[in-house]
Amino acid sequence: MPPDAGAPLSAVVVGAGVGGLTAALALAKAGLSVTVVEQAQALGEVGAGLQVSPNATRVLFHLGLESGLSALAFRPEAVEARDWQRGQEIRRAPLGDSARERYGFPYFHMHRADLVSVLGQACRAEPRIHLRLGEAVAACEGDGTPSLVLASGERLEADVLVGADGLRSVVREALFGPAAPRFTGNVAWRGLIPAERLEGADIRPVAALWMGPGAHFVHYYVRGGTLVNFVGVVERDDWREESWSSRGRAADLRRDFSGWHPTVRRIVEAAREDACFRWALFDRDPLPKWSRGAVTLLGDACHATLPFMAQGACMAIEDAAVLAACLSGCRRGELSAALSRYEDLRRPRTAGIQASSRRNATIYHLRPPFSWARNQAMKAGLGMGAAMDGLYRYDALSAVGG
Template sequence: MRSKPGASLTALVVGGGVGGLTAALALARKGLSVTVVEQAPALGEVGAGLQVSPNATRVLFSLGLEAELSALAFRPEAVEARGWRRGQEISRAPLGETARRRYGFPYFHMHRADLVSVLEQACEAEPQITLRLGETLVACPGDGTPSLVLTSGERLEADVLVGADGLRSVVREALFGPAAPRFTGNVAWRGLIPADRLEGADIRPVAALWMGPGAHFVHYYVRGGTLVNFVGVVERDDWREESWSSHGEASDLRRDFAGWHPTVRRIVEAAPEDACFRWALFDRDPLPRWSRGAATLLGDACHPTLPFMAQGACMAIEDAAVLAACLAGKTCEDVPEALQRYEALRRPRTAGIQAGSRRNATIYHLRPPFSWARNLVMGAGLGMGSTMEGLYRYDALAAGTRPDA
């Protein structure tokens, strides 16, 4: 329902993932009445790990979620890069209490489903938010009119429409047409393993990155240290399925990382036969526009990011905070201008993250002699540690409120 003149704004958010739920909560805390439309009959995304860095925990804590998230998270001591075969340390940047002191907020490793559950519970407790689960969108105006038509024929209207519906965004396609992806030549494996199955494997309490020729492997603890999440990326051209819930053969995973360091081999050998997933990695250029009229995009719907900086979910969380700040106190006549401001504030940062993630895909997979030079540069402190400052100090809560922004 659209608001009456002088009343608080109403918003439709399409998508009940991390970005959509964070946006709903942030908008509601700014006084908007929000309806979230999600096609899944129940929330709780496919299990996987997430790295939630200080730029994102700053936003989540501001929404009152510190206690709930802290109870479910794992706090890594550092991020470490190592050689694929010998395991020699190439680079190490401290996290843990060092990160909290430096950036003001902690670095968490989380199970995605845990984060979604915390956000869902917060939304359910918020009287300004209505969750509409099991609802499929069949029509969305391309002119930026903030309305939707569901499969039931019901029409929903509001003052602002937010497409937070992911890589295959229906809202994005309605507003700007289809966005053609490019296959990167990389295929990613992922899985979760009970930590007690990896005793003696030297799984350190860090975000571990192993770099090899044409491949890399990442692992870290989630759910308070009871599970180990892994992601392995290899250069291959024989798998083009983009869905990250597609099953793969564990024997193929073991073959892809044969000859790697014993810690990596222990992880892939322990991967469950029935819970190994792989997906092809596609890249998309930054969109020149996110908004039209009273409709805009958020998260993967407008800036899908390769998983090589661990910032995909964090960027969606930042988006939510900036969008809410831009819409705070506005009337329905102000919405198009507010959305243009939101887009102008966010596009340069998210485009930079997209470019940095693409660059890391090349850096992590270098072969000798280029990998030797990379190791020297990273070992001199010009790698991960130097990148963290601009990433983690970013204050999305302040970005949308600066009068000169």
């Protein structure tokens, strides 16, 4: 049955991660009726830290989440880049109060599950949003009226369908076929450690980046400073599992970072066997198209990004704000044009972030004498200066304009 011409637009969002839930809130704020379909039985993601920079907190605060996020976040004082072995500071870029004053919004470190929890609570409190958990998608149809077929056989139809279903997006594959990834030759470790287990390890209240030959290591506080999140990336090709919930052996983690600075060694030595996760990093080319008809993509489903600029979640949050702005006040006959506008606004920026993240993978792992040249450039302010300033100043809320 065709929708009532006066009824609000309806949207189905596939995926209840950071991007999908932010999209649901933004679309509801724009007046749409939203159904979120998620195959997991409960909201939440595998525990890990993430960095939420001002370009993203701007959007989240606009959605009314400032108090909930502020209660759970950690506010780093700076980003510090250091030598992997001797520990000397190569470059320091202030955050904390400086970031708030410069960009108008704070820089947060958060546990991913905390961000999802705050988003989920806001979605449950929004009458325009209906969460459907434990619902796997069997098929997606984009021609004519967009629809999903659930594993139960039920069909869901809506004016707009948004695939926010991540790296292995069912919606993307239905629109454009499978996306072939490239293994980068990098394998990442991650884990969370209670801060009290690291007393005396000189864990500073910053986003710490340690750069070494063929590897780098990042750590920072989350959950108000009670946990330390770490990510260690090493060049190797003996692990090809892309899932970031795959467990690794603590002994292998310690071996990969043996000989590093004592602070890094203290962190990896404190990682418990049941709390070490390891995943292979794959790269994907930017998609030339995100939309077909009234179906579009968002976040990792269309621009999966290597984690070397800490912008994966932030880009999905920006996507959500721009998508909602493009659909605000849109008539049903204008949906295809509105989604084309959305992707035209977002593709250049997200492709640039993908390219910069790929480039950082090389820069962080340089060996002598090239690492010396890198360090001199970073000391001069290149790489952590003007480029990051432009990144953080981006205003997704006004990107659509008139």
